[in-house]
Amino acid sequence: MNELTRQSEPLISEWITVDQPFVDRFADAILDHQFIHVEPERAKAEGPYGGTIAHGFLSLSLLTHFTHSALPLPAAGVVEVNYGFDKIRFLAPVPVGSRLRGRFTLVAEEPKGCGKLRRFAVEVEVEGMQKPAVIAEWLVLVVEGEN
Template identity: 60%
Template sequence: MLPPIPDAGAPPLVSPWLDVTQPLVDLFADAISDHQFIHVDPVRAASEGPFGGTIAHGFLVLSLLSKFAASVMQLPGEGEVGINYGFDKVRFLAPVPVGRRIRGRFTVAERTPRSGGTLVRFDAAVELEGIDRPAVSAEWLVLIFKEKNQ
């Protein structure tokens, strides 16, 4: 069983690594109808693109925060409902090449009582293996409510 969302100031929670594969990138491209060659055409991306090969969509990398968070904490916890409230800040700091590994790092920056629940602000990052700076940095907001029958 995973731990609940930690308190503000607790040590960061770090997810396992995830391989960024071309099929994953292609599936995301199909889902959002963004088939730019730097994402879906390895041959053309290698010869014409600025990154030496295909890269993951920034929004794919950002969306994986949910997967990474679910691997390290109960989000929401038992008897709770969580909704994505948005982001106060998102930065795409480094491209994520296909074939590399990424993981999520989460620190609770703040927990604020709200009507019927709690607003949790995470300092979140997606780390790219072997690179010092994160690929994505974000201030992620999640609203946690108790289930009505609780």
């Protein structure tokens, strides 16, 4: 399927495990080495979550990865560009070792400049937890490239 249309059922990605080396690499990339993310023993002893947790921005940034298994590939000559977010909420911590997946629902599509703007309701789910780690309204600009 090359074209995405407004759907009532969400499209769901495959699971990914967020382990400590992954969190450590993310901490290095964004220069955020707060102990609740990168010091397992200290986080267990002093932190509020009983161990290390993933950065909220790590969970959010995985949305791009989740699209690869949840959403159809764009048609040839079409480029999808991250246009931003209208709303982001971090609702639950992600304990290191958790499995995450993305849930995408296309809620609107409208003309925008040289393309169209898609609005997705997205969630980052944590396996075994009722509350999602992240909910957001994600905007994606779809542009046809020059042939």
